Amino acid sequence: xxNTAKGSVxxxxxxxxxxxxxxxxxxSIGPDVFDxxxxxxxxxxxxxxxxxxxxxxxxxxITYIDGDQGVLLYRGYPIEQLAEKSDFIExxxxxxxxxxxxxxxxxxxxxxxxxxxxxxxxxxxxxxxFRRDAHxxxxxxxxxxxxxxxxxxxxxxNDPAQREISAFRLLAKVPTIAAWAYKYSIGQPFMYPRNxxxxxxxxxxxxxxxxxxxxxxxxxxxxxMDRILVLHADHEQNASTSTVRLAxxxxxxxxxxxxxxxxxxxxPAHGGANEAVLxxxxxIGSVENIPDFIAKVKDKNSGVKLMGFxxxxxxxxDPRAKIMQATCHEVLKELGIKDEPLLDLAVAxxxxxxxxxxxxxxxLYPNVDFYSGIILKAMGIPTHMFTVxxxxxxxxxxxxxxxxxxxxxxxxxxxxxxxxxxxxxxxxPTR
Ligand code: ACO
Numbered sequence: 001x002x003n004t005a006k007g008s009v010x011x012x013x014x015x016x017x018x019x020x021x022x023x024x025x026x027x028s029i030g031p032d033v034f035d036x037x038x039x040x041x042x043x044x045x046x047x048x049x050x051x052x053x054x055x056x057x058x059x060x061x062i063t064y065i066d067g068d069q070g071v072l073l074y075r076g077y078p079i080e081q082l083a084e085k086s087d088f089i090e091x092x093x094x095x096x097x098x099x100x101x102x103x104x105x106x107x108x109x110x111x112x113x114x115x116x117x118x119x120x121x122x123x124x125x126x127x128x129x130f131r132r133d134a135h136x137x138x139x140x141x142x143x144x145x146x147x148x149x150x151x152x153x154x155x156x157x158n159d160p161a162q163r164e165i166s167a168f169r170l171l172a173k174v175p176t177i178a179a180w181a182y183k184y185s186i187g188q189p190f191m192y193p194r195n196x197x198x199x200x201x202x203x204x205x206x207x208x209x210x211x212x213x214x215x216x217x218x219x220x221x222x223x224x225m226d227r228i229l230v231l232h233a234d235h236e237q238n239a240s241t242s243t244v245r246l247a248x249x250x251x252x253x254x255x256x257x258x259x260x261x262x263x264x265x266x267x268p269a270h271g272g273a274n275e276a277v278l279x280x281x282x283x284i285g286s287v288e289n290i291p292d293f294i295a296k297v298k299d300k301n302s303g304v305k306l307m308g309f310x311x312x313x314x315x316x317x318d319p320r321a322k323i324m325q326a327t328c329h330e331v332l333k334e335l336g337i338k339d340e341p342l343l344d345l346a347v348a349x350x351x352x353x354x355x356x357x358x359x360x361x362x363x364l365y366p367n368v369d370f371y372s373g374i375i376l377k378a379m380g381i382p383t384h385m386f387t388v389x390x391x392x393x394x395x396x397x398x399x400x401x402x403x404x405x406x407x408x409x410x411x412x413x414x415x416x417x418x419x420x421x422x423x424x425x426x427x428x429p430t431r
Pocket of ligand 1: 271305306310312367369
């Protein structure tokens with residue numbers, strides 16, 4: 001990894017004669033950053049950045065976002081082109097290895113992924129330990145963490161071969177565990193993976209097939225699922241990816257790190273948003289109720305947010321949302337759904353929000369989750385599986401970022417500092 005110092009920034013401490021010269025670093029594209037690593041040793045001060053909005057925590061060659069222009073690139077390739085011309089297996093290879101595969105490389109990669117889709121049979125018994133009404137994210141988080149207890153032969157993070165096997169295992173087994181979490185919640189038998197199907201088809205198969213009946217893939221639905229996976233595969237240093245990196249920086253094994261990422265993804269401000277969008281649309285109920293709902297959103301004391309709107313980085317539009325909107329119409333057409341009240345409601349809500357001064361002035365646009373929930377609902381996937389699906393897609397991003405971090409010679413344990421505002425030292429009272 002490398003970056004170039006293109007200049008420097010000098011910081012002078014008010015009221016003292018101390019100053020520090022900090023290198024100004026340049027990436028291949030995007031804003032420059034200044035390197036504050038010597039700030040404390042030179043000036044005795046830290047930086048303060050809750051939420052890390054102005055802090056680059058690592059160097060990465062994987063994903064680039066320009067939030068003002070609505071640009072998302074995986075290894076340099078625009079998301080629009082990948083969504084149209086590529087597929088999830090190829091995108092996974094790209095994220096993990098840095099380049100698109102040759103046909104032979106792709107064949108081998110797909111083979112290696114499919115050869116790991118089954119889970120250790122004993123893992124089945126883990127599912128029985130959960131209540132039937134457990135949220136599938138709770139099951140996913142627990143069972144993925146438990147993989148470290150089953151695959152001792154791929155836990156040495158310093159061995160590149162073991163890192164590679166772990167990457168394949170995670171990419172291949174997370175869909176199986178995710179589908180089984182769902183089957184468990186509805187009391188249906190677990191469906192074992194089928195390696196003759198594509199990644200997206202196999203996932204749909206394990207979720208929707210039953211042993212008593214034949215199952216045939218629907219190409220439009222498989223394509224929509226593949227596209228959802230591509231669009232969610234990586235998103236640079238978001239909360240769950242940063243969690244994976246932070247956990248990984250301690251030397252924790254990859255299964256434990258990905259379980260930590262799943263936990264971080266669960267929250268409604270992150271991966272839980274697509275589930276929250278559907279819940280919100282259900283609560284609004286009909287188009288007439290939108291003005292009252294918008295009034296609540298604008299009232300800071302209500303604590304109500306317009307779910308599926310806003311993004312920490314995109315302040316123009318989320319390029320994934322545009323693709324998702326088109327896919328949404330394709331899926332509804334294929335399924336013959338002409339009047340989907342939730343879609344009508346979503347379109348009306350989007351229109352009002354895009355014209356309303358509150359949202360316009362804050363640059364709040366629909367994000368990827370605004371439409372993904374409606375597609376998934378139309379495909380018959382229950383709401384509580386939405387975030388699980390996101391986790392299936394993001395696993396390759398987490399694994400690629402984790403691998404990049406371990407292979408970065410500049411990598412250190414992640415350990416932010418703080419501004420302490422509690423009591424200064426005091427003596428325990430004599431009573
Ligand atoms: N509804 C109403 N107001 C909002 C929303 C929203 N969805 N999002 C932001 N705002 C307001 C904030 O209240 C704030 O207003 P103020 O300046 O008057 O105080 C302003 O817009 C700026 O918002 P921040 O909270 O500073 O934005 P931040 O970058 O911290 O949050 C986030 C981004 C968490 C995504 C937020 O927009 C949100 O909660 N959105 C809804 C949840 C959602 O859809 N999450 C999915 C994100 S995408 C993903 O993870 C795949």
